Each structure stands twice: as structure tokens, then as C-alpha cells.
Amino acid sequence: MPVIRRSLTLAAALATTAALGLPAVAIAADGRTAAPRLDLKDGRLDWGLKESFRKYVTGMAHGTIETVGGAQQGADNGPFTFSGGTGSYDTATHSVATTFQGGVRFTSTAHGFDIKIADLKLSTKGTGGAITADVTAAGRTQDDVPLASLDLSGVRPGSGAGGAMTFAGIPTKLTAEGAKAFNGMYKEGQELDPATLSVTPATTPAPKPDPTQPPTTGPSTEPTTEPGDKSGDKSGDKSGGKAGGESAEKPGTGKPAEKPGTDKSAGGSGPGTSSAVAVGTLVDGTLDWGVKKSFREYVTGPIGGGKAELGGGAATSGAGYRFPKGHGSVDTGKSALTADFNGSVRFLAHSGALDLKFDNLKVKVSGTKGTLVADVSAKSRASGKVTTTQAMPVADLAVPVGALTPVKNVVTLDKVPAKLTAAGATAFDNMYPAGQALDPVTLAVSLDANAQLPAGAGGSGAGTSGGSGTGAASFSSGNGAGGALAATGSAVPTEALIGTAAALVAAGGAAAYATRRRAIR
Structure with a gap:
């Protein structure tokens, strides 16, 4: 067509x-x-x-x-x-x-x-x-x-x-x-x-078409076969794998298409590399989570003028952070997993008026529901008091069916959607409402010491990050001529629009943060 x-x-x-x-x-x-x-x-x-x-x-x-x-x-x-x-x-x-x-x-x-x-x-x-x-x-x-x-x-x-x-x-x-x-x-x-x-x-159409200028082709009566504007496409969740299943037998032969025990998606007694049901202790693992991209940019950009400090072995990974040393347990028969990870990330901005830390992150899965849990310390913008909450449920996770099936003794959850919980909203001092989308969660945990975990996206160890880079990073808080764009949505400009950056960032950034009341979406 x-x-x-x-x-x-x-x-x-x-x-x-x-x-x-x-x-x-x-x-x-x-x-x-x-x-x-x-x-x-x-x-x-x-x-x-x-x-x-x-x-x-x-x-x-x-x-x-x-x-x-x-x-x-x-x-x-x-x-x-x-x-x-x-x-x-x-x-x-x-x-x-x-x-x-x-x-x-x-x-x-x-x-x-x-x-x-x-x-x-x-x-x-x-x-x-x-x-x-x-x-x-x-x-x-x-x-x-x-x-x-x-x-x-x-x-x-x-x-x-x-x-x-x-x-x-x-x-x-x-x-x-x-x-x-x-x-x-x-x-x-x-x-x-x-x-x-x-x-x-604005011109009135002619009453009759010009007979000397017939159209070269008639209008198409058939629909197009592809969308015309692909600029708005968003990458989808890649965790779904192949849809459906393929026949295990060759047509007309009645014989298995593969040797027993080699199918990676089903159990068997042969030398397969995975099992449909696995119960055991997790010996290692990594958790990749960026908290929320727009929040990171807000903190480290010209508005917040701050930084993200990593500790306990956490490292930058891609645009987010990687938390290592996964340990816990998994029971794929019950679709259950509990995995704890080392490391922390602490966000500091507005000359210390914003102070938020996530430590001892844990992922719990039961069926298709999951929770991202962390020890959270957060400073109140109203009182300036820092409150620490142990095992706070920060995000709800939407886990795909069958996602806990191990492959080569490794269980992987790839880019699982995460939404802020009501408790998590209080950690952000209610800057974001409950249900707000956070960065997706990716984890890989192994059931065997010899299992190979996926390679990291690169990054540094503990230190200070001004975004997705490593080590210490500086940002302009003067006339806005340099520095990364601050964002509270996806890329929000600074309060220094049209020449007011120096006044707010240098003189009143912390006060402006302390007086805001509306949720940042």
C-alpha cells in the first residue's frame, strides 16, 4: 500500500x-x-x-x-x-x-x-x-x-x-x-x-477546476502503513523478552526440537543453565537506580547548586547509581525475592537546606508487586530537623509475570517501573505527590558464586557526583553562563531567567527552597 x-x-x-x-x-x-x-x-x-x-x-x-x-x-x-x-x-x-x-x-x-x-x-x-x-x-x-x-x-x-x-x-x-x-x-x-x-x-476557491491542469495522480484511498512522525516515540520497557512461546516440537516429526535440558525457559534434569523453580540464597548482586532524573538535575543544577555524595561502595552507573553486594533469598516457585544492597546516595542542595539520603536499599518482590525500601534521612524545610526512618517503603514496583526465573543462575529485573509511595513522598518533603513516576529499577542477583553478573555501565566509587559524571563537579551559580540545566520536571530552567540567577542563587536560594509549598511535578 x-x-x-x-x-x-x-x-x-x-x-x-x-x-x-x-x-x-x-x-x-x-x-x-x-x-x-x-x-x-x-x-x-x-x-x-x-x-x-x-x-x-x-x-x-x-x-x-x-x-x-x-x-x-x-x-x-x-x-x-x-x-x-x-x-x-x-x-x-x-x-x-x-x-x-x-x-x-x-x-x-x-x-x-x-x-x-x-x-x-x-x-x-x-x-x-x-x-x-x-x-x-x-x-x-x-x-x-x-x-x-x-x-x-x-x-x-x-x-x-x-x-x-x-x-x-x-x-x-x-x-x-x-x-x-x-x-x-x-x-x-x-x-x-x-x-x-x-x-x-483567505482566497475564495475557483468555482470550477482548470481543465487544462488535471491532477497528475488521484488521492490515495488506502491508509498509510507506517506512522509519519516518529519523533514522539518513547523507548518501551525492554524487560518483557520474547512474547509468547514457540513450539517445542518440529512439525510432523513428534520429536523434540532441542536436546533435553537445554531449554532456558523450562525446568529439566539435563545440563540446562536455568530452572523454572529455584529456591536459594543470593550470593551477589547489583541494583541500578537513579532515584529521579529530574530531581538529580534539580539538585546539581544552577537552582540547587548542590551535589550527590555516594558512599558505602555505591558508584555512578550510566545516568544513575549502582548499589553493590546484593544478598538475600529467592523462591521462584512462590515468585518471592528479598534482596539487600550496600551503598548510599546523599543529595545536598541550597547550601544544606536540602539534605536527603538513601541508604541500605532493599528490593522485595511478591508475585507481580514489589517494593523498594531504604533507610532514609531527610531534613525538613520548615524546621531544619533531620529525621531518619528505617526501612521506609520508598517506591512501588510493577514486576512482570515470571520475571524471577533465573537464567544461568542469575535473576534479572530490567527497568521495572517505580512509583513514589505516600511514605516516600514525605522523604522528598512532599515536593512530589504519591504515585509520581521515579526512575525505573534494574537489579541482577546471583544464586551461585560462579554466576556472571551483567557488566556495569561504568562509573566511580564513593565520592561526589554533580550529575552522571564522577568525582567532584562544580556548577555556576552566578550569571548562569555555565552549568547543567536544572530541572524539576524534565529540564526546568533556573530562577535566574532573564538575568536574576545571581540574586536568588547567591543570596536567597536556601530561603526560596524553604518557603515553597506546592508540589514539584
């Missing part, structure tokens, strides 16, 4: 719309184009700038978001809609220029910023484009700042009411100019929210 090509762009689609919408007089008898420009009306731009920034403003910053000039915001702190767009499509260059009404203002007294983005414009050329806006901060306005670049190469057009052409999910990235507008606290190339554009040709 025919497949819509990814190279179908906004310009090409509008060219088709324009050709259908132009009056017959728009094309001269000798074939020359008499009017290369087509006016556009009823334009609409749906764009949230960046979801994590919106959550930061209304959460940790205790700020407000206000739409002005006819712009609207979706429910539950959703994206923005800028309507009343007018502009033009150039049939000669296949470029689009559209201006939208309305703006949005972000303010926070606690974090000292007042930012307004208005007079948004979207322009395209070929498979690229940009969103520009007038940006006002600290009483100073910069006109037509190109905030975001567009990538239209994988976007498929759709149709709307009144002959509108829509383009959903346009990938956007922060430009160098946009990064400067935010005082360098976002890096050039940072992914922003996708944008959706809708435009309508």
Missing part, C-alpha cells in the same frame, strides 16, 4: 492548498504566475513553550501564568493557544509567514522574575522554520527573538474546518538567540514542546 513520504512538508502541502484555492484568473494564459502570494487567515498556534517550565513557575517558584490579548491556556497548566493568525504563503519560494494574537506572562515574586512573551510569529522555508516572539523581562523588551527552530521533515498535513490545513506535533528546539534571551540557562538545541499550526487560505 502507498506510504506517505516523510519529506512531505508544510510548504508542499500549502502549495497544493493554494493551487486548489486560487481563482482561475490567478494563472495567466501563458502559464506565468500572476500572483505569487496567497493570503492566510484564521491561523492558530498551539504551543506550550516547555511543559517543565510551566510546572516550575506554578510549583517551586510559587508563581503565576497569565494569558493576555486573547491567548488561552489549556486545563491543568496545559499548553497555550494563540489565535487570530494572519499571514501569507509565497508560491514562488514556498515559504509561510504568520503572526498570531495574544501573549503569555510568567511571574514569580519568590524567584524574582517577570517575563512576557507576545506577538508570536511562525515562519517556514523548506523543511525548516522558526517561532519568534517579543520577549519582555525586567522592563526591557526584545523584539522578534527567534525562540525556537522548527523541523517539518517528518510532519504530515491534516485537514480542518473551513478548508484549514493543520500540522500537528512539529518538533521545536531552542535557538542560540532563545538561549541568550533566557540568560543562557537553557542550552541551544534543548527540546521544547511540539507546536501545532493551523492556517486557512
Whole structure:
């Protein structure tokens, strides 16, 4: 069946719309184009700038978001809609220029910023484009700042009411100019929210098609065979393994397909490397867990200006942490496992106002339910008192069926989804609500001293980490010219937006942390 090509762009689609919408007089008898420009009306731009920034403003910053000039915001702190767009499509260059009404203002007294983005414009050329806006901060306005670049190469057009052409999910990235507008606290190339554009040709369609210009091909009546925009795909859980089972016999022979005892998924008396039922003591193991990516970035970024200290043999592993020396027991017949691990991770930020430590981590599994347990010490932002809780259930785990079946005497749980418990929420001083997704949990434990555990992702031993690296790491807390992006959602900018970093981080970062009341999502 025919497949819509990814190279179908906004310009090409509008060219088709324009050709259908132009009056017959728009094309001269000798074939020359008499009017290369087509006016556009009823334009609409749906764009949230960046979801994590919106959550930061209304959460940790205790700020407000206000739409002005006819712009609207979706429910539950959703994206923005800028309507009343007018502009033009150039049939000669296949470029689009559209201006939208309305703006949005972000303010926070606690974090000292007042930012307004208005007079948004979207322009395209070929498979690229940009969103520009007038940006006002600290009483100073910069006109037509190109905030975001567009990538239209994988976007498929759709149709709307009144002959509108829509383009959903346009990938956007922060430009160098946009990064400067935010005082360098976002890096050039940072992914922003996708944008959706809708435009309508203002020209009245011709009453009859031009008989001298028949279409080269008819419209396809068959559905596509593959999705057109793969940019939003997320990697799935790789722990599921192969789905279903395969026949154990060769067709027509009545004989086993493999020699007895070699099947890795079933028990047997032969020299197989795994058993469907195993009961025993765990002799070694590792636990990989990053707590929560956005929390790590928040702590070690310019907002927290802090660090993550590792102890007791814990080490950095990939973007998270590895806790070694797994010990405990497993009974696969009962789908039960208890595994304790050595090591600790301690998060320090805001000059010590935030102090959170996870130690003696343990994973308990019963059936398809599991729990990540830890000894937790946490400082209250209100009283400054550090409270230690032994064996706190920090996260609920969703364990796949049959996940405890050992292979070569090793039981592996790979990227098991984890959600914050009510008790765990108190460890974070209720910055996150119960049920909030945490980083997935991966563990590998062995039933035999000679079993080979999976290799680590690399990292250092005990020490100080400023993110995913090793050893001590420094971060800028001045004008925001350097350092990693802080995040409380997925990549939240600092309170130093448009030049206020020094005031908050150097003078009041700890106080701002101590006074926030809303949950950070």
C-alpha cells in the first residue's frame, strides 16, 4: 500500500492548498504566475513553550501564568493557544509567514522574575522554520527573538474546518538567540514542546477546476502503513523478552526440537543453565537506580547548586547509581525475592537546606508487586530537623509475570517501573505527590558464586557526583553562563531567567527552597 513520504512538508502541502484555492484568473494564459502570494487567515498556534517550565513557575517558584490579548491556556497548566493568525504563503519560494494574537506572562515574586512573551510569529522555508516572539523581562523588551527552530521533515498535513490545513506535533528546539534571551540557562538545541499550526487560505476557491491542469495522480484511498512522525516515540520497557512461546516440537516429526535440558525457559534434569523453580540464597548482586532524573538535575543544577555524595561502595552507573553486594533469598516457585544492597546516595542542595539520603536499599518482590525500601534521612524545610526512618517503603514496583526465573543462575529485573509511595513522598518533603513516576529499577542477583553478573555501565566509587559524571563537579551559580540545566520536571530552567540567577542563587536560594509549598511535578 502507498506510504506517505516523510519529506512531505508544510510548504508542499500549502502549495497544493493554494493551487486548489486560487481563482482561475490567478494563472495567466501563458502559464506565468500572476500572483505569487496567497493570503492566510484564521491561523492558530498551539504551543506550550516547555511543559517543565510551566510546572516550575506554578510549583517551586510559587508563581503565576497569565494569558493576555486573547491567548488561552489549556486545563491543568496545559499548553497555550494563540489565535487570530494572519499571514501569507509565497508560491514562488514556498515559504509561510504568520503572526498570531495574544501573549503569555510568567511571574514569580519568590524567584524574582517577570517575563512576557507576545506577538508570536511562525515562519517556514523548506523543511525548516522558526517561532519568534517579543520577549519582555525586567522592563526591557526584545523584539522578534527567534525562540525556537522548527523541523517539518517528518510532519504530515491534516485537514480542518473551513478548508484549514493543520500540522500537528512539529518538533521545536531552542535557538542560540532563545538561549541568550533566557540568560543562557537553557542550552541551544534543548527540546521544547511540539507546536501545532493551523492556517486557512483567505482566497475564495475557483468555482470550477482548470481543465487544462488535471491532477497528475488521484488521492490515495488506502491508509498509510507506517506512522509519519516518529519523533514522539518513547523507548518501551525492554524487560518483557520474547512474547509468547514457540513450539517445542518440529512439525510432523513428534520429536523434540532441542536436546533435553537445554531449554532456558523450562525446568529439566539435563545440563540446562536455568530452572523454572529455584529456591536459594543470593550470593551477589547489583541494583541500578537513579532515584529521579529530574530531581538529580534539580539538585546539581544552577537552582540547587548542590551535589550527590555516594558512599558505602555505591558508584555512578550510566545516568544513575549502582548499589553493590546484593544478598538475600529467592523462591521462584512462590515468585518471592528479598534482596539487600550496600551503598548510599546523599543529595545536598541550597547550601544544606536540602539534605536527603538513601541508604541500605532493599528490593522485595511478591508475585507481580514489589517494593523498594531504604533507610532514609531527610531534613525538613520548615524546621531544619533531620529525621531518619528505617526501612521506609520508598517506591512501588510493577514486576512482570515470571520475571524471577533465573537464567544461568542469575535473576534479572530490567527497568521495572517505580512509583513514589505516600511514605516516600514525605522523604522528598512532599515536593512530589504519591504515585509520581521515579526512575525505573534494574537489579541482577546471583544464586551461585560462579554466576556472571551483567557488566556495569561504568562509573566511580564513593565520592561526589554533580550529575552522571564522577568525582567532584562544580556548577555556576552566578550569571548562569555555565552549568547543567536544572530541572524539576524534565529540564526546568533556573530562577535566574532573564538575568536574576545571581540574586536568588547567591543570596536567597536556601530561603526560596524553604518557603515553597506546592508540589514539584
